[in-house]
Amino acid sequence: MSTAPSTSLLDDRYARELPELVVPWSAAEAPDPQLLVLDDDLARDLGLDPDWLRTPEGTRFLTGTALPDGVRPVAQAYAGHQFGGYSPRLGDGRALLLGELTDRAGRRRDLHLKGSGRTPFARGGDGLAAVGPMLREHVVSTALHALGVPTTRALAVVATGGAVQRESVLPGAVLARVAASHLRVGTFQYARATDDVDLLRRLADHAIERHHPAARDAEQPYLALLESVAVAQAELVARWMMIGFVHGVLNTDNVTISGESIDFGPCAFLEGYDPATVFSSIDTGGRYAYGNQPAVTQWNLARFAEALLPLIEEDQERAVAIATEALGTFGRAYVAAWAEGMRGKLGLAAGPLAGSLEDEAVIDLGQALLELLHGARVDYTSAFRALGQAARGEREAFRELVLDLPAADAWLDRWLALAPDADAMDRVNPVYIPRNHLVEEALDAATAGDLEPLRRLVDAVSRPFDVRPGLERYAAPAPEGFGDTFQTFCGT
Numbered sequence: 214m215s216t217a218p219s220t221s222l223l224d225d226r227y228a229r230e231l232p233e234l235v236v237p238w239s240a241a242e243a244p245d246p247q248l249l250v251l252d253d254d255l256a257r258d259l260g261l262d263p264d265w266l267r268t269p270e271g272t273r274f275l276t277g278t279a280l281p282d283g284v285r286p287v288a289q290a291y292a293g294h295q296f297g298g299y300s301p302r303l304g305d306g307r308a309l310l311l312g313e314l315t316d317r318a319g320r321r322r323d324l325h326l327k328g329s330g331r332t333p334f335a336r337g338g339d340g341l342a343a344v345g346p347m348l349r350e351h352v353v354s355t356a357l358h359a360l361g362v363p364t365t366r367a368l369a370v371v372a373t374g375g376a377v378q379r380e381s382v383l384p385g386a387v388l389a390r391v392a393a394s395h396l397r398v399g400t401f402q403y404a405r406a407t408d409d410v411d412l413l414r415r416l417a418d419h420a421i422e423r424h425h426p427a428a429r430d431a432e433q434p435y436l437a438l439l440e441s442v443a444v445a446q447a448e449l450v451a452r453w454m455m456i457g458f459v460h461g462v463l464n465t466d467n468v469t470i471s472g473e474s475i476d477f478g479p480c481a482f483l484e485g486y487d488p489a490t491v492f493s494s495i496d497t498g499g500r501y502a503y504g505n506q507p508a509v510t511q512w513n514l515a516r517f518a519e520a521l522l523p524l525i526e527e528d529q530e531r532a533v534a535i536a537t538e539a540l541g542t543f544g545r546a547y548v549a550a551w552a553e554g555m556r557g558k559l560g561l562a563a564g565p566l567a568g569s570l571e572d573e574a575v576i577d578l579g580q581a582l583l584e585l586l587h588g589a590r591v592d593y594t595s596a597f598r599a600l601g602q603a604a605r606g607e608r609e610a611f612r613e614l615v616l617d618l619p620a621a622d623a624w625l626d627r628w629l630a631l632a633p634d635a636d637a638m639d640r641v642n643p644v645y646i647p648r649n650h651l652v653e654e655a656l657d658a659a660t661a662g663d664l665e666p667l668r669r670l671v672d673a674v675s676r677p678f679d680v681r682p683g684l685e686r687y688a689a690p691a692p693e694g695f696g697d698t699f700q701t702f703c704g705t
Contacts, residue, residue, distance in 0.1 A: 215265035218274070218281055222260060223312030223324065227394070228287045230419055233412050234400065235287035240277030240309055241330025241340065243387065245374025248272050249344070249664060250351055250671075255368050255391060259314045259322060266369065275369045276387045277309055277326045286311050288332035292406060293399035293466030294516055296500055301406055303399060303466050304334030307342060310395065321423065323395055324368070327388040343383040344372055345656040346478065348667060350388055352655070353477040356647045356674035362452045363445075364474040365392040384660060393473050396420050398517040399466030405520035417524055424471045435524035436539055443514050443543040445472025450510050451550035455558060456643065457483030457593040459503045461493040461701060468513045479701035482646045484691050485590030486583065492649070494700040511543045548572065555579035557641045558597055560604055560633030570631070581624055589616040592690040597642035600628075604635035643677035645684065649701075650691040 228235045246269075253263040265271045273279035277286055288305040295303075309332070311324045327350075328342025351367035358364050373385040396419075404413045417435050421428045424441075431437035449472050453460065460467070461479035469475050479493035488504025496502070501509060518536035526532035552572035556562050559578065561570060570578075586596055591614045602610040608625055615621045647670065655666040673687040680688075 215268060215271075216262045217265055217270065218261060222281065223284050223314060224321075225285055225287075225312050226321075227289075227310065227313065227323075227419070228285065231412070231416060233407070233409070234290045234404065234416070235310070236290070236304075236333050237285055238288045238309060238332050239286060240326060240387075242278055243273070243276045243371070243373035243375065243385075245372075246272045246276050246278075246387075247372045247374065248275070249348070249370045249372050249386070249659070250367070250667070251369045252355075252367065255366055258316050259324070259368070259391065260316070261314075261368075272371055275326075275371050275389045276373065277311060277329045280311065284312055286326075288334055289395055289400070290334065290403050291397050291399035291466050292402040293397070293464050294402075294513070295464040295466070296496075296498075299402075301403070302334065304403075305332055306335035306338050307331065307340040314391075320393070323390075323392045325390045325392060325395060327390055328373075328385065329387050339377070341373075341375070341377045341385050342388065343377045343379060343660075344370070344386040345383065345660050347386040347388040348656055348659050349480075349652065350390070350477045352647050352652055352667070352671060352674065353480055354474070355671055356677065357458070357474055359675050359677050360452075360456055360643060360646075362456065362458070362474060363449055363472055365390050365476075367391075392469075392475065393471035394420075394423055394469070395475075396424070396470040397466050397475075398468040398470070398513055398520070399464075400470075401517055401520035402465060405523070410523050413520070414524055417521065420470045433525065435521050436535060439514075439518055439521055439525075439536065439539050440542045442470055442472070442517060443540065444546040445470075446510050446514060447507075447543045447546035448472065448550045449474065450506050451547055451554050453506060454503075454551065455554040456646065457486075457503070459483065459490060459492055459501075460506065461491075461496065461501055463501045463506060463509050463513065465513045465516050468510065468517075481649050481652075481701050483593040484649065484696045486586035486593045486596070487590055488587070492701045507547050511540065511547075514543055515540055548576070552576050552579075558638065559600070559628065560635060560638040561631055562634070562637055578624075578628060582628075585615050585617065585621055585624060589614065591615060594643060594646050595688075595690060597638070598644060598688075600633075601635050601638040601642060604629070604633045604638060640678055644680050645673040645677045645687045647674050648687070648689075648691060650695050651687060 256263045286309040290304045292301050293303050308327045309329050314322050331340030347370045354364050354366050368389040368391050371387050375385040377383045377385045404416045428434050428437035459481050467476045481492040490503045491499045522532040552575045556575045599610040655670045658666040673684050
């Protein structure tokens, strides 16, 4: 027997503690809601009954149009720098926070809707979302989670039965998203812009309690918050770089205080290795290119530091000096996280030879490898799986990918002398990622009503490290020439 969620399931603590940062609002009606995808395991982890969520009443719950008594959805306020330009009022223009759930591990999780209709923050937008972009978020967040990357997750995608006007008329959808929270750098920018220091302090205290409790006992808690967020973001971006993920729109409103990946619009995965890779149709200057992600994240964190200045020190000149010094935490944490990630990808995480390597040596070895890959635009994911074969004595799998064979042999000799662990490599280097041509194929089919390609793709990326018979096309690079013209779009 399926069970509806209880009235007390969804807490509204964020809205109660910080009412200045929300606007109570209701979801737009969905003409004919139909459940497209549901993550059963995630639902159960949140205390929700998957069988009930599949009922008509459950589907309406997932669109925000049939909620338990006492649930009060809100649109959240935030500001942000978008492509370097400051917007003082962004907010949830097409999204609603239904409330907070407690999962089986006792962690608070936001349940949030995307595409649920216009809110007071919508500006010129229609408040809607199309099936394709919402399913992209499902695919990408599922893959990131399986790859061990902190991320918001898609609980469900529901087709609304309504139409969305973009370049063409598309079927509408609502995404039900789960996050550690939706606190962003942009949330702090909004609070700072109000000149209400009490509001800013309450927001910071809320963030400390929810995400970085160790900061509470520090000598300077708000400085410790800045440093904690810097470390969380450094480790997140290093993980992106290790798997070849390009977020595509790293505005300050897309940088979370929790250190989770969020808002998968024009995102994609590297094919041929090139730090200048850009997929987003609107990133014409390459601001958010793959190789720029660490630097632009540090720039975003500087905006976070600016917002916190009144809490760090009354003397603003002194506060700037203190915050500037604290921002160095990001660089140190990023280098350490990158070295740790590359050590794992190269199978050097254990053993007497590998264990003696300093981070600087691992970084040098990793950078030399990336230069080899860049020279021939080698498929990034395939290259590391081929190195796993080389670690087992089959060097040709890697050699056939590169152009400069003498340089490749010299690098292989240098690396193999360290006795890399091939099995350990296979546990961190994926076989299957959401390859861009397969994502587009699955989304096009789903938009036309066929969900089977999407199901097959999600199944592949849900177990990214295990080679499985019959999934060869999910491990193969894109057809030649595909990446020359491929672009992604934000979906608004």
